[in-house]
Amino acid sequence: MTFDIKQAAAEAKAAKNAIANLSQGDRKQLLVSIADLLVKATADIIKANQLDVQAAQKSNISPSMIERLVLDEVGVRGIANAVLEIAGQDEVLGSIANIKPLPSGIQVGKMRIPLGVIAMIYESRPNVTIDAAALCLKAGNAVILRGGKEAQHSNKALAQVLHDALEQADLPTGIVTVIPVPDREVMAQMLTLSDSIDLIIPRGGEGLIRYVSENSKIPVIQHFKGVCHLFIDAHADLGKALPILENGKTQRTGVCNALETLVIHKDIAERALPLIDALFSDKAVKVHACAASLPHFKRSEAILATEEDWHAEYLALEIAVSIVDDFEQALEHIQHYGSGHTEVIVTEHLGNSQRFLREVNSSVIMLNASSRFSDGGQLGLGAEIGISTSKLHAYGPMGAQQLTTEKFIVYGDGHIRK
Numbered sequence: 001m002t003f004d005i006k007q008a009a010a011e012a013k014a015a016k017n018a019i020a021n022l023s024q025g026d027r028k029q030l031l032v033s034i035a036d037l038l039v040k041a042t043a044d045i046i047k048a049n050q051l052d053v054q055a056a057q058k059s060n061i062s063p064s065m066i067e068r069l070v071l072d073e074v075g076v077r078g079i080a081n082a083v084l085e086i087a088g089q090d091e092v093l094g095s096i097a098n099i100k101p102l103p104s105g106i107q108v109g110k111m112r113i114p115l116g117v118i119a120m121i122y123e124s125r126p127n128v129t130i131d132a133a134a135l136c137l138k139a140g141n142a143v144i145l146r147g148g149k150e151a152q153h154s155n156k157a158l159a160q161v162l163h164d165a166l167e168q169a170d171l172p173t174g175i176v177t178v179i180p181v182p183d184r185e186v187m188a189q190m191l192t193l194s195d196s197i198d199l200i201i202p203r204g205g206e207g208l209i210r211y212v213s214e215n216s217k218i219p220v221i222q223h224f225k226g227v228c229h230l231f232i233d234a235h236a237d238l239g240k241a242l243p244i245l246e247n248g249k250t251q252r253t254g255v256c257n258a259l260e261t262l263v264i265h266k267d268i269a270e271r272a273l274p275l276i277d278a279l280f281s282d283k284a285v286k287v288h289a290c291a292a293s294l295p296h297f298k299r300s301e302a303i304l305a306t307e308e309d310w311h312a313e314y315l316a317l318e319i320a321v322s323i324v325d326d327f328e329q330a331l332e333h334i335q336h337y338g339s340g341h342t343e344v345i346v347t348e349h350l351g352n353s354q355r356f357l358r359e360v361n362s363s364v365i366m367l368n369a370s371s372r373f374s375d376g377g378q379l380g381l382g383a384e385i386g387i388s389t390s391k392l393h394a395y396g397p398m399g400a401q402q403l404t405t406e407k408f409i410v411y412g413d414g415h416i417r418k
Helices: 006-019 025-040 044-059 061-068 073-087 128-137 149-168 185-190 205-215 238-250 266-283 306-312 329-335 350-359
Strands: 096-101 107-114 115-121 142-147 177-179 200-205 228-232 259-265 286-290 300-303 316-325 340-344 364-367 403-412
Touching: 006 115, 006 142, 006 185, 025 044, 025 061, 025 073, 025 107, 025 128, 025 149, 044 061, 044 073, 044 316, 073 128, 096 316, 096 403, 107 142, 115 128, 115 306, 128 142, 128 149, 128 177, 128 259, 142 185, 149 177, 200 300, 205 329, 238 259, 238 340, 259 266, 266 316, 286 306, 300 364, 306 316, 316 329, 329 403, 340 350
Parallel strands: 115 142, 115 200, 142 177, 228 259, 228 340, 259 316, 286 300, 286 316, 340 364
Antiparallel strands: 096 107, 107 403
């Protein structure tokens, strides 16, 4: 099957005003229709998804990747509910903020507007197809979606739902394009179409992010790897720290907000590490331990950490562990090895908690809460198009508002510049 990405991008550009200029009520109804059609198409979506899962199992894809691929009835309904939550959020377009009079007599404010045409490149997870489409539609953007080959059947079924909803609303289907082929050449050509596409968002493995960043002629928002740290401070409550560690590392290993490194203050290590050793042994977590912490792991599978381990995103039941001498050394470790994704501190010390929140500059900072909350749905965005580790123009989980920009609005009454 051949696919003309240049033509698809041109159609998206031609269609973007249709969604941008849609009324708030009509845009909300479009999203509600998508949610309804998803539920009605559940059987077809699951059937298509099973083809992808079977192919993945035959290809010896890792269990964590297959976990991200699977869609069952609960999963489809969850996606539909996320669309409904997005539909019910406050309108992001057209609002004018910070309007103020200036000495010249004019009044100046800023209005939120769509970005235009957004291209999303992602791997494996078919729910991203709907999440990304719904968020882009909420923000008044046209969108081109290029999923991984592992989810081709699932994405085609989901694309049919999106197009059915657009047709029911008498809107051009070019507003949402789901690329039906996995050809890398199509993606490579897409990265050059700066006349039609306004923004590229890659979401996936480090190799994908680097390829897109290095080859795109279009602005890129990077959603890089999640080397997420948990720092157990000397003043931590271990009754909070252990559940936060367990949840962050073992609830789901194949996601970017899972913990990859544990940093622990030496003053609490003697009490904490035997409990952590028992936890990791029970959960079959492999430990890459620093020289100081390695002797404490008597039950768990543990080996001496290398320099590469501090940079690693394992996406598996593995974790790196480092004992630090003081709070400053913990900050230095996290700032040096972090990927800008999510960092967690467990502490009862007010000063240390505020320093951590202020001085650690990853996109999401957690105080006494699991890294698994670093998710658009959990942070009130309904869903996310991804978690940006770029500071321009969005940082952290990206919802509908982060898929808009602002233009200046000036009110006058015959004013002229003197």
